[in-house]
Amino acid sequence: MSIADAPAIAALNPPRRVLLGPGPSPVDDRVLRSMAAPLVGHLDPIFVRTMDEVQELLRYVFETNNRLTMPISGTGSAGMEAAVANLLEPGEEIVICINGYFGERMHEMALRVGAKPVRVECEWGGPVDLEKTRKAWRDSNAKVLFAVHAETSTGVLQSLEPLREIADERDGFLMVDAVTSIGAHSIGIDRNRIDACYAGTQKALSCPPGLAPVTFSDRAVAKIKARTTPVGSWYLDTNLLTAYWADASGGTGGGARAYHHTAPISMNYALHEALRIVAEEGLEARAKRHQRNHQALVAGVEAMGLAMAVAPEHRLWTLNAVSIPEGVDDMKVRSRLLNEFNIEVGGGLGIFKGKVWRVGLMGAGSTENNVLLLLGALEKCLKDEGYKPKDSGVSAAAAFYAAN
Numbered sequence: 001m002s003i004a005d006a007p008a009i010a011a012l013n014p015p016r017r018v019l020l021g022p023g024p025s026p027v028d029d030r031v032l033r034s035m036a037a038p039l040v041g042h043l044d045p046i047f048v049r050t051m052d053e054v055q056e057l058l059r060y061v062f063e064t065n066n067r068l069t070m071p072i073s074g075t076g077s078a079g080m081e082a083a084v085a086n087l088l089e090p091g092e093e094i095v096i097c098i099n100g101y102f103g104e105r106m107h108e109m110a111l112r113v114g115a116k117p118v119r120v121e122c123e124w125g126g127p128v129d130l131e132k133t134r135k136a137w138r139d140s141n142a143k144v145l146f147a148v149h150a151e152t153s154t155g156v157l158q159s160l161e162p163l164r165e166i167a168d169e170r171d172g173f174l175m176v177d178a179v180t181s182i183g184a185h186s187i188g189i190d191r192n193r194i195d196a197c198y199a200g201t202q203k204a205l206s207c208p209p210g211l212a213p214v215t216f217s218d219r220a221v222a223k224i225k226a227r228t229t230p231v232g233s234w235y236l237d238t239n240l241l242t243a244y245w246a247d248a249s250g251g252t253g254g255g256a257r258a259y260h261h262t263a264p265i266s267m268n269y270a271l272h273e274a275l276r277i278v279a280e281e282g283l284e285a286r287a288k289r290h291q292r293n294h295q296a297l298v299a300g301v302e303a304m305g306l307a308m309a310v311a312p313e314h315r316l317w318t319l320n321a322v323s324i325p326e327g328v329d330d331m332k333v334r335s336r337l338l339n340e341f342n343i344e345v346g347g348g349l350g351i352f353k354g355k356v357w358r359v360g361l362m363g364a365g366s367t368e369n370n371v372l373l374l375l376g377a378l379e380k381c382l383k384d385e386g387y388k389p390k391d392s393g394v395s396a397a398a399a400f401y402a403a404n
Contacts, residue, residue: 021346057275064189076200079212090114093142101153150181155321206363207274303396304389
C-alpha cells in the first residue's frame with residue numbers, strides 16, 4: 001500500500017463486556033448518553049456552570065469543604081502526580097507507606113520530582129505497619145506522610161485515623177490515594193483531616209477513565225503557595241489550574257476564568273452525570289450496597305473452597321483479591337471467563353502476579369446479578385480445570401442475599 005492511500009479500517013464495534021476487573025468499571029447508560037451532548041467552548045458560560053457543579057459534587061463525595069477541589073484532566077495517575085508535584089519541593093523528604101503496587105508508584109513519582117522518599121516496607125495483602133511508619137516518621141525530617149486508602153493491587157482497605165495521629169506528632173501533611181475507594185468507601189477528607197487526596201473516575205464512580213478528582217486542604221494550599229521553587233509541572237500546577245477552575249469573584253458568581261488548557265468537555269459531562277448518580281443514591285446507601293455485594297461474593301467464593309487473600313477486617317468492598325487454587329492456570333480461567341462468558345476479571349500485580357484474581361465490584365458493576373453471574377461462570381471454569389468446588393458458590397451467595 002502506498003502511503004498516499006487512505007487506509008480502509010472498519011468502524012469500531014466493541015462488545016458490552018461485564019467489567020468485573022480492577023477498572024474500568026461498567027458505566028451507566030446515563031453517563032454514556034451525557035458524553036454525546038453537544039460540545040461547547042471550554043469557557044462557555046454553560047461549561048463554566050458545569051465546572052462549578054462538578055466541584056460541588058466532588059466536595060460531597062470527598063466529604064469536604066475544601067475550596068481547591070477539582071478534576072485534573074488526566075487519569076488517576078495524573079492526580080497522583082499533581083499531588084506529589086505540588087506538595088513536595090526538590091530535596092524534601094516524604095514518608096511513603098508501601099504495602100502494594102501503588103505505594104511503589106508513589107515512590108517512583110517522588111523521586112522524579114526530586115524529593116527524598118523514605119520507604120516504609122509493609123507486607124503485601126495487609127495494612128500499613130503502624131509501628132514501622134511511626135519510627136520512620138520520627139527518624140525523618142519529612143513534612144508529608146503518604147498511604148494508599150484502597151490498594152488496588154491487593155484488595156486492602158487502610159484505616160486513615162492512625163496515620164493522621166502519626167502525622168500530627170509534628171503537624172505533618174497527610175496525602176492519600178483514594179482511586180479505588182471514592183464513591184464506595186467513606187473517605188472523610190475533613191473528618192480525617194487529609195491534606196491532599198486524589199482519585200480516578202473509572203472505578204466506583206462508574207465514569208470512563210480520563211479525569212482525576214483531587215482535593216487539597218487550606219493548609220496544603222498555603223504550603224504550595226509558600227514554595228521556594230516553581231511547581232515542576234506546568235500542566236499540573238494547582239496555582240495555574242485554580243485560575244481556570246475557581247470563581248474569581250470568591251464564590252459569589254460571575255467571576256472571570258483564566259484560560260489554562262482546553263478541558264475535555266465530554267469527559268466533564270460524563271463526570272457531572274456520574275456524580276449526580278452518586279448523589280441520588282447517597283453515600284451511605286451506596287456504601288451499604290458495595291458492602292453487601294462484597295460479602296455475598298465472599299460467601300460464594302469460600303463455599304467453593306477458595307480463599308480470600310486479605311483478612312476480613314482489612315478487605316476492600318470494591319476490589320476482591322481471590323487466591324488462585326494450586327494447580328489452576330490463572331490465564332486459562334480468565335481467558336475462558338472473557339471468551340465464553342464475556343466477563344473480565346483482573347490478574348495479580350507485582351508479587352501477587354499469578355497468585356490472585358482481582359474481582360472488581362464497583363459502582364454500577366456492584367450488583368447482585370453480577371455476583372451470581374460471576375460465581376456460576378467461575379465454578380464452571382474451575383471444574384473444567386480439574387478443580388472440584390466444595391459447594392455451590394451461587395447457592396451460598398443466594399442464601400446470603402436472602403438473609404440480608
